[in-house]
Amino acid sequence: MSSVDWHPGSWRDKPAAQLPLYADPDALLAAERSLSQAAPIAPIGESEELKRQLAEAAVGRAFLLQGGDCAETFDGPSLDRVQSLADLFAHLAFTLSAATTTPVVRVARIAGQAAKPRGISTEQRGDQSAPVYRGDLVNGYAFDPASRRADPARMLQGHAHALATKALIDRLPSPLFTSHEALLLPYEEPLVRRDAAGGRHWSVSGHFLWVGDRTRQPGGAHVEFLRGIANPIGIKCGPTLTAQELLALCDLLDPDREPGRLTLIVRLGANQIDAVLPGWMRTLKAADRQPLWVCDPMHGNTERGGPRKLRRYDVMLAEVRRFLAIASAEGIWPGGLHLEMTPEPVTECLGGSGPAHPDDLSDWRSACDPRLNGDQALDFAADVARLAAQAVAA
Ligand code: PEP
Numbered sequence: 094m095s096s097v098d099w100h101p102g103s104w105r106d107k108p109a110a111q112l113p114l115y116a117d118p119d120a121l122l123a124a125e126r127s128l129s130q131a132a133p134i135a136p137i138g139e140s141e142e143l144k145r146q147l148a149e150a151a152v153g154r155a156f157l158l159q160g161g162d163c164a165e166t167f168d169g170p171s172l173d174r175v176q177s178l179a180d181l182f183a184h185l186a187f188t189l190s191a192a193t194t195t196p197v198v199r200v201a202r203i204a205g206q207a208a209k210p211r212g213i214s215t216e217q218r219g220d221q222s223a224p225v226y227r228g229d230l231v232n233g234y235a236f237d238p239a240s241r242r243a244d245p246a247r248m249l250q251g252h253a254h255a256l257a258t259k260a261l262i263d264r265l266p267s268p269l270f271t272s273h274e275a276l277l278l279p280y281e282e283p284l285v286r287r288d289a290a291g292g293r294h295w296s297v298s299g300h301f302l303w304v305g306d307r308t309r310q311p312g313g314a315h316v317e318f319l320r321g322i323a324n325p326i327g328i329k330c331g332p333t334l335t336a337q338e339l340l341a342l343c344d345l346l347d348p349d350r351e352p353g354r355l356t357l358i359v360r361l362g363a364n365q366i367d368a369v370l371p372g373w374m375r376t377l378k379a380a381d382r383q384p385l386w387v388c389d390p391m392h393g394n395t396e397r398g399g400p401r402k403l404r405r406y407d408v409m410l411a412e413v414r415r416f417l418a419i420a421s422a423e424g425i426w427p428g429g430l431h432l433e434m435t436p437e438p439v440t441e442c443l444g445g446s447g448p449a450h451p452d453d454l455s456d457w458r459s460a461c462d463p464r465l466n467g468d469q470a471l472d473f474a475a476d477v478a479r480l481a482a483q484a485v486a487a
């Protein structure tokens with residue numbers, strides 16, 4: 094299908110994974126209509142600027158630092174929290190910039206990162222069951238069937254929250270771009286706007302949107318949606334993705350090989366990256382593609398055992414180490430780092446300066462996956478910087 098056949102709603106003809114069922118179609122339509130009149134969160138000119146900066150990163154002249162909450166919630170926003178996240182970014186960027194000798198492009202998981210893909214659709218606790226929590230943009234965190242009902246009004250709340258958050262970001266002294274997973278398509282579709290000059294379609298829900306590892310099927314609705322918007326976009330690349338599928342996704346999502354368009358966010362896990370990443374890099378190189386390659390050491394290293402997900406600092410660092418080594422061996426610029434992190438003093442990840450034992454993860458606040466706290470993130474960036482400086486020198 095060529096882009097001529099694309100329109101903001103063309104995803105509706107494709108199979109869509111991970112979308113909630115809304116019980117009231119009229120309420121859904123009303124929310125979508127309001128969103129189509131709503132103010133842009135990410136102005137098109139800013140997304141164009143980000144694309145230019147990511148084009149530099151793809152060719153080795155910049156480095157992407159992307160990070161923030163796994164799932165944003167609707168408490169807040171507050172200037173304090175936005176400011177402390179920006180401060181954390183500044184510290185990490187300083188360290189990474191020195192190591193890579195390039196400018197660091199800062200992209201937060203913020204102002205729209207409130208819809209989550211889930212492995213199950215129903216949650217069971219004892220003899221009670223309720224629909225699973227899919228992020229504040231969809232339903233409520235509290236475990237009861239009423240709160241867990243998908244409510245389209247939450248999309249309007251989410252838009253207001255994102256707009257207020259962006260207004261706070263705009264008060265920061267240095268640029269922080271916004272990004273989120275383009276998961277909830279009834280929210281995304283009405284936030285597509287046409288630019289004045291060229292007539293291209295842009296998402297104004299965030300500067301950078303990515304397709305998740307669970308929704309990246311080449312024939313699926315999420316890829317169809319992202320195909321037609323002109324923003325810089327990312328693909329989360331997990332271990333079940335084959336090199337041929339990756340190539341197909343690149344052809345679908347970036348047929349014109351536009352500089353800065355495509356970021357591949359590799360999240361293979363420390364124990365799979367050696368077997369998979371070299372093949373991906375060779376396949377794309379042979380096809381004359383030069384996307385921005387970024388390491389997400391969080392999502393392939395999530396352990397599921399106890400009541401909560403678990404992530405270990407050393408395992409995550411091991412994946413970054415292998416990412417850098419493989420990229421170097423393949424002659425590819427290791428262009429970025431994608432982290433789940435918060436400046437708050439939470440204890441959600443094991444190791445580094447944080448707790449050494451799962452029983453000591455006492456201050457858990459994440460609405461979804463475990464994040465590095467501020468100290469862990471600073472240490473992690475310093476460790477990555479050491480490894481990257483070695484790779485750059487080599
Ligand atoms: C995420 O980034 O929070 C996420 C769900 O990632 P992935 O799609 O890579 O699993």
Ligand code: CO
Binds near residue numbers: 163392433461462
């Ligand atoms: Co996550």
